[in-house]
Amino acid sequence: MAGVTYKTRQLRRRYVERSFATIAVAGGSFWLxxxxxxxxxxxxxxxxxxxxxxxxxxxxxLGYTLVYGxxxxxxxxxxxxxxxxxxxxxxxxxxxxNQNHPTGAGxxxxxxxxxxxxxxxxxxxxxxxxxxxxxxxxxxxLAPLITAVGMSFIIQxxxxxxxxxxxxxxxxxxxxxxxxxxxxRLPYTTLISFIVTIPVLLALTxxxxxxxxxxxxxxxxxxxxASRLMGINVNRTISFTFGLGGALAGAAGLLFEQxxxxxxxxxxxxxxxxxxxxxxMGGIGNLQGAVLGAVIIGLIQGWNDGLPIGLGQxxxxxxxxxxxxxxxxxxxxxxxxxxxTEKV
Amino acid sequence: xxLITRKKKSSKKQRxxxxxxxxxxxxxxxxxxxxxxxxxIVPHTSDGFQSQIQxxxxxxxxxxxxxxxxxxxxxxxxxxxxxxxxxxFVAFWAIGGYxxxxxxxxFFNQWHIHFxxxxxxxxxxxxxxxxxxxLIGAVICAFFGILIGAPTLRLKSDYxxxxxxxxxxxxxxxxxxxxxxHGFNLxxxxxxxSPVDSIGIFxxxxxxxxxxxxYMIFVAMAAVMVFISLRLRSGRLGRAWLAIREDExxxxxxxxxxxxxxxAAYAVGAISGGLxxxxxxxxxxxxxxxxxxxxxxxxxxAMVVLGGMGNVWGVIVGALLIAWVNSTGLPAAGDKFNSVFxxxxxxxxxxxxxxxxxxxxxMLFRREGILPESRLKLIxxxxxxxxxxxxxxxxxSEEEDL
Numbered sequence: 001m002a003g004v005t006y007k008t009r010q011l012r013r014r015y016v017e018r019s020f021a022t023i024a025v026a027g028g029s030f031w032l033x034x035x036x037x038x039x040x041x042x043x044x045x046x047x048x049x050x051x052x053x054x055x056x057x058x059x060x061x062l063g064y065t066l067v068y069g070x071x072x073x074x075x076x077x078x079x080x081x082x083x084x085x086x087x088x089x090x091x092x093x094x095x096x097x098n099q100n101h102p103t104g105a106g107x108x109x110x111x112x113x114x115x116x117x118x119x120x121x122x123x124x125x126x127x128x129x130x131x132x133x134x135x136x137x138x139x140x141x142l143a144p145l146i147t148a149v150g151m152s153f154i155i156q157x158x159x160x161x162x163x164x165x166x167x168x169x170x171x172x173x174x175x176x177x178x179x180x181x182x183x184x185r186l187p188y189t190t191l192i193s194f195i196v197t198i199p200v201l202l203a204l205t206x207x208x209x210x211x212x213x214x215x216x217x218x219x220x221x222x223x224x225x226a227s228r229l230m231g232i233n234v235n236r237t238i239s240f241t242f243g244l245g246g247a248l249a250g251a252a253g254l255l256f257e258q259x260x261x262x263x264x265x266x267x268x269x270x271x272x273x274x275x276x277x278x279x280x281m282g283g284i285g286n287l288q289g290a291v292l293g294a295v296i297i298g299l300i301q302g303w304n305d306g307l308p309i310g311l312g313q314x315x316x317x318x319x320x321x322x323x324x325x326x327x328x329x330x331x332x333x334x335x336x337x338x339x340x341t342e343k344v
Numbered sequence: 345x346x347l348i349t350r351k352k353k354s355s356k357k358q359r360x361x362x363x364x365x366x367x368x369x370x371x372x373x374x375x376x377x378x379x380x381x382x383x384x385i386v387p388h389t390s391d392g393f394q395s396q397i398q399x400x401x402x403x404x405x406x407x408x409x410x411x412x413x414x415x416x417x418x419x420x421x422x423x424x425x426x427x428x429x430x431x432x433f434v435a436f437w438a439i440g441g442y443x444x445x446x447x448x449x450x451f452f453n454q455w456h457i458h459f460x461x462x463x464x465x466x467x468x469x470x471x472x473x474x475x476x477x478x479l480i481g482a483v484i485c486a487f488f489g490i491l492i493g494a495p496t497l498r499l500k501s502d503y504x505x506x507x508x509x510x511x512x513x514x515x516x517x518x519x520x521x522x523x524x525x526h527g528f529n530l531x532x533x534x535x536x537x538s539p540v541d542s543i544g545i546f547x548x549x550x551x552x553x554x555x556x557x558x559y560m561i562f563v564a565m566a567a568v569m570v571f572i573s574l575r576l577r578s579g580r581l582g583r584a585w586l587a588i589r590e591d592e593x594x595x596x597x598x599x600x601x602x603x604x605x606x607x608a609a610y611a612v613g614a615i616s617g618g619l620x621x622x623x624x625x626x627x628x629x630x631x632x633x634x635x636x637x638x639x640x641x642x643x644x645x646a647m648v649v650l651g652g653m654g655n656v657w658g659v660i661v662g663a664l665l666i667a668w669v670n671s672t673g674l675p676a677a678g679d680k681f682n683s684v685f686x687x688x689x690x691x692x693x694x695x696x697x698x699x700x701x702x703x704x705x706x707m708l709f710r711r712e713g714i715l716p717e718s719r720l721k722l723i724x725x726x727x728x729x730x731x732x733x734x735x736x737x738x739x740x741s742e743e744e745d746l
Binding site for chain 1: 495498505
């Protein structure tokens with residue numbers, strides 16, 4: 001009898017959840033529709049801005065999700081690594097190579113910088129793992145988490161020293177101006193962030209799904225002991241994962257610095273938080289989920305900040321986190337996460 | 345496995361335990377000694393000594409440290425006892441602070457409510473007595489604690505952390521933007537609410553320099569929180585919290601109602617955060633939305649973890665130490681260093697480095713904290729494996745020990 005009541009309760013709960021979700025999605029669509037009718041061109045522009053932000057978040061979110069997937073650690077230092085990447089790119093392009101116009105040489109430097117900043121951030125991330133997290137791998141979860149917070153502080157200190165406490169603006173090598181298309185203005189910078197990000201994402205998918213190293217990563221994520229027995233070098237695989245995550249953060253840093261033209265030492269915290277939220281929203285540990293979550297958050301932020309009928313930018317975080325909390329309540333594993341059975 | 349380790353450790357090192365009573369009496373004695381020192385001894389000492397005290401241990405920074413202690417004790421219940429990682433504790437601090445701002449100032453000057461307050465009756469605004477506001481703040485925060493706790497009940501540790509973090513971002517943002525919510529000024533935005541009424545005690549209002557009275561009140565509040573923590577810990581609820589911390593599944597199998605127990609942890613923790621918020625508002629004589637940042641949650645977590653999670657005394661020591669280093673210790677030590685070695689190093693700018701380095705080193709070399717709780721110490725070192733995990737693991741060898 002107890003089983004029956006439990007079952008009906010589960011069913012009722014599912015019914016409530018479904019109807020609530022339907023109402024929420026319908027309300028959201030209605031709001032978007034009104035905005036679309038009111039000013040279609042603004043809607044399209046805002047959507048593209050949101051998409052380009054989302055794709056930037058995706059690069060950072062992937063770093064979180066890669067690391068979480070393999071050692072179940074929220075790497076708080078990751079957002080700050082992104083900030084460091086931005087700073088490195090700014091110095092590399094503007095001060096060391098003295099480029100501040102969109103020229104042919106400028107694009108060459110930009111590509112060189114992309115490689116350099118990816119290597120730079122990747123190496124730092126590997127170093128952090130080697131120095132701090134590796135020794136705590138078997139410790140209770142709180143210990144590496146606190147260590148990650150400590151690392152985040154140290155990287156912020158480096159940023160503070162390197163950049164100063166204020167906001168610095170930098171010239172961009174990307175062409176200014178807009179692409180006009182059916183009355184909609186699309187900044188070139190938005191297009192370029194798509195052009196840079198999509199190949200990087202494809203390369204990542206290739207590495208994780210097709211290569212031997214990727215297979216080792218997936219195996220280690222599933223069961224470290226078993227993969228060790230299968231002859232996988234677990235330490236090297238984890239280092240590789242950190243390197244990969246760091247490289248993505250570096251690419252994101254370059255992209256942010258070039259499209260927005262600014263750096264601050266505490267940027268990593270804000271964007272890292274958003275990116276981590278994106279990773280959780282998609283189902284942490286799931287690569288497609290991270291990209292999906294990031295794009296959704298970018299869009300929501302873009303719509304909320306830019307649409308004529310919206311709460312406006314000052315409520316941006318509140319909106320994003322409210323949606324996250326609602327999602328967590330009704331689908332705790334995230335959008336694409338698989339429900340996990342608890343090990344006893 | 346845990347059992348074996350425990351046996352091994354205890355046979356290796358038989359340490360005479362300080363009883364809770366020794367610790368309580370010790371801290372009470374220390375609090376009284378500090379009070380006597382500041383009230384009766386310092387005014388009679390030489391000017392040089394007084395200025396030394398002002399640079400190294402000013403009474404106001406002592407009071408601020410006590411506010412941190414109150415909040416850290418609350419977080420200790422959530423994180424240390426129940427094992428629910430909370431990264432948004434600043435929300436309760438903010439709510440408590442704004443409770444003081446709403447009920448103890450002339451902010452709502454369209455109303456004219458006085459109750460038990462020593463403020464002149466003609467002044468507009470809501471002026472309740474400090475003690476009533478403490479109670480209101482506690483109730484409001486308990487409510488919000490349950491509200492925040494409720495959605496997290498089905499979540500596992502890391503998701504829980506992110507949801508609490510989300511609340512910790514949302515609530516301060518509501519206060520920052522709360523200047524105009526459909527024409528209603530909820531929080532006065534970034535300008536904040538200032539001044540807040542000073543504390544009234546025995547028909548007398550404390551002035552800005554009555555720091556020793558404030559000290560007494562804050563110590564009393566901290567003592568109440570210590571009492572609550574200790575009593576709860578040894579009671580049914582506290583043991584249920586520890587069981588949940590160590591193994592949620594096993595605890596629920598043993599018949600512990602997970603939902604109610606977790607919510608209780610959130611509520612008690614939040615009460616403490618709210619009290620700290622009210623105390624903080626009277627300490628700085630105002631409430632400013634931009635102070636409530638993520639860093640406060642992290643500093644509180646660091647206090648709990650560095651001090652010794654789950655151990656009230658450790659948390660107090662951790663909170664006092666970190667609060668002191670943050671507010672006075674580091675600048676004072678920096679000035680001293682600069683004047684002795686004739687350098688111009690700006691020490692407070694190294695806060696990030698020192699804080700981060702401290703956290704990492706503590707986690708690498710003494711992750712159970714300064715004054716660890718005995719049970720937690722065992723857990724923290726249960727699977728100790730300093731070299732990473734290059735060798736096949738120790739489960740096998742321990743089984744052979746059987």
